[in-house]
Amino acid sequence: MHLDHSHDGPSAVSADARRPDGSRRALRIGLGGPVGSGKTATVAALCRALRDELSLAVVTNDIYTREDAEFLLREAVLPPERITAVETGACPHTAIRDDISANLEAVEDLEDEVGPLDLILVESGGDNLTATFSKGLVDAQIFVIDVAGGDDIPRKGGPGVTTADLLVVNKTDLAPYVGSDLARMAADAKAQRAELPVVFQSLRSETGVRDVAAWARAQLAAWTA
Amino acid sequence: MSRAALLVLADGRFPAGGHAHSGGAEAAVKAGRITGGASLEDFCRGRLHTAGLVSASLAAAAVLGLDVRELDAAADARTPSPALRAAARKLGRQLLRAARATWPGDELDAVAREFPKGAHQPVVLGLAARAAGLEAVDAAYCAAYESVSGPASATVRLLSLDPFDATGALARLAPELDRVVDRAVEAARRAVDDGVDALPAASGPLLEIGAEAHAAWAVRLFAS
Numbered sequence: 001m002h003l004d005h006s007h008d009g010p011s012a013v014s015a016d017a018r019r020p021d022g023s024r025r026a027l028r029i030g031l032g033g034p035v036g037s038g039k040t041a042t043v044a045a046l047c048r049a050l051r052d053e054l055s056l057a058v059v060t061n062d063i064y065t066r067e068d069a070e071f072l073l074r075e076a077v078l079p080p081e082r083i084t085a086v087e088t089g090a091c092p093h094t095a096i097r098d099d100i101s102a103n104l105e106a107v108e109d110l111e112d113e114v115g116p117l118d119l120i121l122v123e124s125g126g127d128n129l130t131a132t133f134s135k136g137l138v139d140a141q142i143f144v145i146d147v148a149g150g151d152d153i154p155r156k157g158g159p160g161v162t163t164a165d166l167l168v169v170n171k172t173d174l175a176p177y178v179g180s181d182l183a184r185m186a187a188d189a190k191a192q193r194a195e196l197p198v199v200f201q202s203l204r205s206e207t208g209v210r211d212v213a214a215w216a217r218a219q220l221a222a223w224t225a
Numbered sequence: 226m227s228r229a230a231l232l233v234l235a236d237g238r239f240p241a242g243g244h245a246h247s248g249g250a251e252a253a254v255k256a257g258r259i260t261g262g263a264s265l266e267d268f269c270r271g272r273l274h275t276a277g278l279v280s281a282s283l284a285a286a287a288v289l290g291l292d293v294r295e296l297d298a299a300a301d302a303r304t305p306s307p308a309l310r311a312a313a314r315k316l317g318r319q320l321l322r323a324a325r326a327t328w329p330g331d332e333l334d335a336v337a338r339e340f341p342k343g344a345h346q347p348v349v350l351g352l353a354a355r356a357a358g359l360e361a362v363d364a365a366y367c368a369a370y371e372s373v374s375g376p377a378s379a380t381v382r383l384l385s386l387d388p389f390d391a392t393g394a395l396a397r398l399a400p401e402l403d404r405v406v407d408r409a410v411e412a413a414r415r416a417v418d419d420g421v422d423a424l425p426a427a428s429g430p431l432l433e434i435g436a437e438a439h440a441a442w443a444v445r446l447f448a449s
Contacts, residue, residue, distance in 0.1 A: 062241060063446075064445060065443070065444050066443075066448045085448070087244075087245050087445075087448035088245055089245035089246065089247070089379070089382075089447045090382050090446040090447070091244060091245075091447065091448060094244050094245075095244075095245065096236065097242075098240065098244075099238075099240035099241070099242060099244055100240065101240055101241055101242045101317060101320075101322055101323060102242050102315075102317035103317060103415055104322065105315075105319060105322075180406045
């Protein structure tokens with residue numbers, strides 16, 4: 001995931017690891033997953049967990065509103081100048097994978113305007129199980145699903161579940177109410193993902209976003225090493 | 226030159242941000258001016274002969290080597306709506322990124338240095354065509370076609386319009402598109418001697434007004 005080549009010219013054109021002034025750019029982590037799985041809540045919790053130790057910013061990719069950005073602003077998880085909404089023309093998967101130009105612009109503007117930054121979280125609008133981030137946009141990606149969306153999602157697989165650097169199974173507190181079998185989800189995820197990590201979390205529990213925050217810290221340590 | 230480079234540049238999947246813009250179609254759909262295939266064709270015809278003609282002439286003029294700063298100012302002067310000027314610059318910046326990665330060269334790098342927040346998209350389109358080894362007429366075709374293909378594909382999403390109807394509308398506009406490109410290239414050639422004032426300044430007032438209203442909506446599918 002380390003891209004050490006750099007491009008000559010006034011500004012980086014893609015995933016270059018260096019900014020035009022030669023400094024290392026922020027690590028970019030993408031969060032994708034189905035509608036309502038808890039991506040924005042996870043981003044909010046990550047901001048609260050990490051904002052005192054890291055310089056953070058967030059880019060949201062909503063489908064047809066600025067809801068996700070506005071939720072983060074309302075919750076005051078970060079100062080408003082650190083949150084940017086990208087408009088996606090009804091297709092978040094296009095904006096995070098096939099044509100990443102608006103997102104690259106957003107992350108570069110954030111680094112220019114509020115940097116230096118350690119970490120930029122790029123959140124996709126809710127999409128389908130095949131929506132993944134381009135490697136030209138993010139260095140690592142988290143796929144967020146939830147137990148209430150059906151405990152067969154890990155078995156169904158798809159690029160998000162199978163290849164994301166971290167799979168988060170969210171809302172574990174709801175499992176008894178919706179009849180989801182967590183052990184089965186864990187076994188199916190293991191079968192799909194082999195050694196890639198999986199986190200089961202409930203943001204309402206005491207541990208909250210702890211495991212995902214620890215994973216993000218480890219990613220950042222590897223990025224800056 | 227390789228004419229096939231035109232296919233790369235004109236491909237709707239060329240990653241330069243166009244997918245998030247409707248070319249005014251979203252505002253026109255909401256206002257009831259586009260309701261199906263026939264009214265989409267009317268809308269596209271209007272856009273082709275106004276914004277499309279202006280864009281095509283700017284793009285052709287950029288290929289012919291007119292001063293980029295003057296062309297960008299000419300585009301500003303021909304775009305009354307601040308929201309459309311902002312959208313054009315944003316798309317120009319995104320296109321410049323894609324073009325620099327696709328056809329690297331000093332000329333595009335220099336434009337990126339001079340316009341860090343973007344120059345008008347049709348001007349950048351002309352420079353991208355030039356970097357790809359294409360001619361003025363190629364850039365004009367690309368700009369003119371984009372002026373109608375963008376609204377057509379956006380309307381398919383907005384109205385769940387039958388995609389064959391949208392594509393049929395584009396095909397029926399093809400002969401007019403040829404004529405618009407001829408006019409655009411002719412004007413661009415005149416501008417080489419007479420300056421940017423020789424470029425056409427056709428405008429669709431409803432496109433400009435609609436863009437201003439659209440920019441203030443709280444809920445919308447497209448950025449413009």
